[in-house]
Each structure stands twice: as C-alpha cells, then as structure tokens.
Amino acid sequence: MNAIRPTNTANPTYRLGIDLGGTKIEAVLLDPEGHSLLRERMSTPRDPDGPDEYKKIRQSVHTLIQSTLEKVPQGQACTIGVGIPGTINARSGLVQNANTTGLIGHPFQEDLERLLGRPIAMENDANCFTLAEARQGAAKGFHLVFGIILGTGCGGGISIGGRIHTGQHRIGGEWGHFSVDPAGTRCYCGNQGCVETKISGDGVARSFFEHTGRRLTLEQITEGYRQGNTACSTVFEQFLDDFGRCLGGLISILDPDAVVLGGGVSNIDELYTLGLQQVRRYAFHEHVQTPILKHQLGDSAGVIGAAWIGK
Structure with a gap:
C-alpha cells in the first residue's frame, strides 16, 4: 500500500467546504489538522420552473460561505471548496450535467468568486466523495x-x-x-x-x-x-x-x-x-x-x- 504523504503544516490553513445538494446546502470548517470545527445546513432553494432559482441558490451558497468564514480565527488563512451535483465545462466555465437543473448553463464558480472577491475551487460531488474517503475515510493511506x-x-x-x-x-x-x-x-x-x-x-x-x-x-x-x-x-x-x-x-x-x-x-x-x-x-x-x-x-x-x- 502506497501511503499519502502528510499535508504540509508549516503554514496552517483552515478549510471551508460547501456541499450543494438537491435538498440541502451544507458547510463544514476544518482546522489545519482536518478536524471539523462546525457544520451548518440550510435548505436548497427550489423553483425549477421559475427564472430566479439560480440566483437564489447562488445567494444561499454565498451567505453560507460568508457566515462560516466569520468563524475562522482572525489572521488565519482559509481555503474554500464547493462540491456540486454536476460538472464545470473546461472550455466555457459553465455548469453542465447537473441534477440541480437551475445551475446548468451558468458560470457558477465565476459568479461566486466575483461575489467573494477571491478564488475558490469547485468539483462535482463524486470527486469530493472520493477525495474525502481517500484522505479521511475507508481508503485513507x-x-x-x-x-x-x-x-x-x-x-x-x-x-x-x-x-x-x-x-x-x-x-x-x-x-x-x-x-x-x-x-x-x-x-x-x-x-x-x-x-x-x-x-x-x-x-x-x-x-x-x-x-x-x-x-x-x-x-x-x-x-x-x-x-x-x-x-x-x-x-x-x-x-x-x-x-x-x-x-x-x-x-x-x-x-x-x-x-x-x-x-x-x-x-x-x-x-x-x-x-x-x-x-x-x-x-x-x-x-x-x-x-x-x-x-x-x-x-x-x-x-x-x-x-x-x-x-
């Protein structure tokens, strides 16, 4: 078994994660050692036939990120990652193949980065699942x-x-x-x-x-x-x-x-x-x-x- 090398802890970093699902949006804040400091949830806005579903989802995710960032100790760095039920088209930057259809065709990552004034990472939910189980779950090591x-x-x-x-x-x-x-x-x-x-x-x-x-x-x-x-x-x-x-x-x-x-x-x-x-x-x-x-x-x-x- 080939072990994963330990994360560099010379510059401690907090990690904020958002899981956007069809029924709920969840946030977690991890300390530099990977321990969970807090978890928060809210319902995912749903209005499949309405014109504002995307805006409501975007605003909800933005609000949850901001409220979680407030819990990061002052002066400490914090990364942000968002998992979505779809993928980002590498050429256009638009969401595609999303179960939450209101996201499809929108530059979700770009829009969130503009609202936050900083870069974030965004991946589909299967990638997030895999990484979590590889780092902290059944496939650790x-x-x-x-x-x-x-x-x-x-x-x-x-x-x-x-x-x-x-x-x-x-x-x-x-x-x-x-x-x-x-x-x-x-x-x-x-x-x-x-x-x-x-x-x-x-x-x-x-x-x-x-x-x-x-x-x-x-x-x-x-x-x-x-x-x-x-x-x-x-x-x-x-x-x-x-x-x-x-x-x-x-x-x-x-x-x-x-x-x-x-x-x-x-x-x-x-x-x-x-x-x-x-x-x-x-x-x-x-x-x-x-x-x-x-x-x-x-x-x-x-x-x-x-x-x-x-x-």
Whole structure:
C-alpha cells in the first residue's frame, strides 16, 4: 500500500467546504489538522420552473460561505471548496450535467468568486466523495483511489496522492457514462448501455420492469433475491454480473490501489462478496487483490471532500 504523504503544516490553513445538494446546502470548517470545527445546513432553494432559482441558490451558497468564514480565527488563512451535483465545462466555465437543473448553463464558480472577491475551487460531488474517503475515510493511506457513487445514478472520481485527478476535460472518473453494451438501454447522455444504465438503482429497477412488467426498487429486488424469488433473483444476479464486468474492466485499465463505494446501492452486502467474485472474474489478472471498500464517512463525505479541494 502506497501511503499519502502528510499535508504540509508549516503554514496552517483552515478549510471551508460547501456541499450543494438537491435538498440541502451544507458547510463544514476544518482546522489545519482536518478536524471539523462546525457544520451548518440550510435548505436548497427550489423553483425549477421559475427564472430566479439560480440566483437564489447562488445567494444561499454565498451567505453560507460568508457566515462560516466569520468563524475562522482572525489572521488565519482559509481555503474554500464547493462540491456540486454536476460538472464545470473546461472550455466555457459553465455548469453542465447537473441534477440541480437551475445551475446548468451558468458560470457558477465565476459568479461566486466575483461575489467573494477571491478564488475558490469547485468539483462535482463524486470527486469530493472520493477525495474525502481517500484522505479521511475507508481508503485513507492508499495512493491511487477510484471512488464510486452508486445511487439513482452512477458517478466516479480519481484521487492520486490525496489529490483529485480531473483530466484535460475535467471528466476524469466519469465512469458512469462509459458504454459497455451498444445494444443496451439508451442513456440520457445519448449513448447506449452506459454503466449507469446497468448498475445504478434506477437502471436495475428499469431492468426488472422490462423483464416482468412490475415496478420494484432495487432495495425490494434485493430483498426478493434473498427470499428466493425467481424474477428478483434473475435480475439481481444480472446486476452482480454487470457490476463485476464494469468494475473489473475499470480495474484492468486503471489498476487502482483501492476502490471505495458510496451511495445507497453501496449498502448492499452482496457487492462485497458475490460482486467481488464477479469483479475478479472479469479483471485482466488471475489474482486480483484490489480492495473493494465500503464508505466510512457516509453523508459527510461530500462536504469534507469539498473542504479538501479548496483554494
């Protein structure tokens, strides 16, 4: 295991993180050793059909940052990082592919920097999750970490030496939209059979409906599998096979020191047993030893990761 080098503490820095979600905006302030000093939350303004949703979100985030900065000891430096449910287009600087649709097409980072009068960092929530688990969670001490958020969708991030690797186009880790089945379900991104259509909660539920004409959640399908229901078992076993193929292929390409899973789907215990067997089956190595780890930080990962990306 390749350990992350300790952060330079010659010039102590406080870290402020903001996690912007669909229902809440959360702030955290970390001291120079990474300990949480305070946490604050507010509801995310929602007005999907209104013209002012973006302005309300921007103002709420700005207000929360300002109130948190007031808690930083006088004279101490403090970085700011913001995690969002989307990505920043590397060319235009505009938000794209955001679940909070009011952000799409707006220069959110630029606008916040202008309001604050200083630079900030901004990354998607999967990158923040990955960084938090690599620095303070389940994957602490591993050099190259691939983080996966499995929920209604499927996101990913790459941490190398305790830093997020975004890539030339700021899409590093966007594993969920890698097409693994050209004959598969059409994804909202426009491609066919993306990883997200195969192993996200919504993807598995859709597969069950296509097979049976009945609607069950992945949680219900999992319980049915455990009770021996034939239809649930067929779909759940396919889910495990797809999980193994998708993650096994990724391990063959990236060969990370560890993989950490988050999101609601990551709480399915079979992923770490039967799913792991399938990963080893599909990876291009006869003795794959890559740890597949369950998250440790839970809902805190996003905001803690946002604090660590700050500038």
